[in-house]
Amino acid sequence: MFSVNSNFDSGNIHLAGESNGELLLEIRQDRYSEYFQWFHFSVSGDQGSKLQCCIRNAGQAAYLEGWPDYRVCFSYDRKTWHRLDTNFDGQNLRFETQLEGNTIWFAYFEPFSYERHLELVGRAQQHDEVTHEILGLTLDGRPIDLLQIGTPADAKPIIWVTARQHPGESMAEHLVEGLLNELLSDSELGKALRSQAVFYIIPNMNPDGSVRGHLRTNAAGMNLNREWQSPSKEKSPEVFWARSKMISVGGDMFLDIHGDEALPYNFVAASEGVANYSAYMAELENAFRGSLLQRSDQFQTEYGYDIDAPGKANHTVGSNWMGNHFKTLALTLEMPFKDNANDPCSRFGWNGERSQQLGKDMLATVLDLLPHIKRG
Numbered sequence: 001m002f003s004v005n006s007n008f009d010s011g012n013i014h015l016a017g018e019s020n021g022e023l024l025l026e027i028r029q030d031r032y033s034e035y036f037q038w039f040h041f042s043v044s045g046d047q048g049s050k051l052q053c054c055i056r057n058a059g060q061a062a063y064l065e066g067w068p069d070y071r072v073c074f075s076y077d078r079k080t081w082h083r084l085d086t087n088f089d090g091q092n093l094r095f096e097t098q099l100e101g102n103t104i105w106f107a108y109f110e111p112f113s114y115e116r117h118l119e120l121v122g123r124a125q126q127h128d129e130v131t132h133e134i135l136g137l138t139l140d141g142r143p144i145d146l147l148q149i150g151t152p153a154d155a156k157p158i159i160w161v162t163a164r165q166h167p168g169e170s171m172a173e174h175l176v177e178g179l180l181n182e183l184l185s186d187s188e189l190g191k192a193l194r195s196q197a198v199f200y201i202i203p204n205m206n207p208d209g210s211v212r213g214h215l216r217t218n219a220a221g222m223n224l225n226r227e228w229q230s231p232s233k234e235k236s237p238e239v240f241w242a243r244s245k246m247i248s249v250g251g252d253m254f255l256d257i258h259g260d261e262a263l264p265y266n267f268v269a270a271s272e273g274v275a276n277y278s279a280y281m282a283e284l285e286n287a288f289r290g291s292l293l294q295r296s297d298q299f300q301t302e303y304g305y306d307i308d309a310p311g312k313a314n315h316t317v318g319s320n321w322m323g324n325h326f327k328t329l330a331l332t333l334e335m336p337f338k339d340n341a342n343d344p345c346s347r348f349g350w351n352g353e354r355s356q357q358l359g360k361d362m363l364a365t366v367l368d369l370l371p372h373i374k375r376g
């Protein structure tokens with residue numbers, strides 16, 4: 001007999017039944033939304049017993065291209081998350097294992113808990129050069145946390161980093177944790193950046209969706225990354241307050257951090273199709289890509305999204321709105337849910353630690369770019 005549980009932070013699964021020794025599981029939809037793909041649950045049973053899981057609604061999930069070559073994440077201690085061979089037959093997602101303890105946890109990707117988010121904010125705010133500000137409240141009443149790093153001055157470029165608009169993309173907050181650890185350290189890189197720039201960092205744009213175990217939306221079922229043109233306090237306060245702050249303080253570089261279900265690569269999407277696109281923006285994009293290729297062996301530019309034709313960008317997308325409004329560099333950075341196919345790791349796939357390292361490496365690229373920034 002197995003016991004299945006998902007009644008915890010970012011938990012998501014429904015046990016629909018059992019057949020031929022297989023647990024029949026279903027992922028719940030995001031609240032007020034059709035989207036689903038994120039799952040996170042535990043199974044308890046006798047150590048040594050064979051456990052077979054079948055997620056039988058995988059064929060209706062948001063991104064079917066996410067399942068081929070996907071390998072499920074599992075952990076016994078909730079600290080180290082390994083990968084397990086997984087089969088997708090077009091409808092059912094199956095994986096099996098022999099229990100090495102009484103309880104095993106499974107997740108779509110290595111989770112980043114709300115408690116860990118609070119610890120990140122608490123740790124960061126103890127630094128002399130950090131100010132913690134609550135921009136507003138979410139619909140579930142959680143704070144929208146902003147960390148300001150460095151003291152604003154006329155000559156200092158303003159760098160924005162936002163993560164986890166899509167709550168199931170937990171790798172995005174792992175990246176921010178790695179970035180913050182480096183930025184607030186005594187390393188030459190951290191010190192140089194703190195003296196030469198000001199950072200505004202929102203480690204989790206969508207805490208409600210994160211805690212609720214959503215893939216893509218907030219508590220009202222809104223996809224925050226389609227709300228930037230006209231956000232509302234009633235439906236998308238997370239974007240409303242973040243955007244208001246951006247307008248009030250300005251910005252010279254915007255990095256919006258995401259994960260991609262399908263593509264097994266790290267890549268950036270720029271804002272080529274926005275109305276105000278300029279040679280300056282193109283120059284910064286090229287400089288960013290060129291630098292990150294040097295700084296990280298996990299980054300590449302061969303695979304990514306199709307580039308929008310001139311004037312055809314969707315301005316409701318965060319980085320497009322930011323790039324267009326501030327007429328400067330704004331990128332969506334995507335990491336894989338699966339693995340980096342250019343440097344695969346069968347034990348861990350792409351994971352939290354690799355995301356953290358990419359966040360640190362990205363800071364070196366930010367420093368490389370500072371001389372290219374024209375303020376105002």
Ligand code: ZN
Pocket residue numbers: 166169258259
């Ligand atoms: Zn995303």
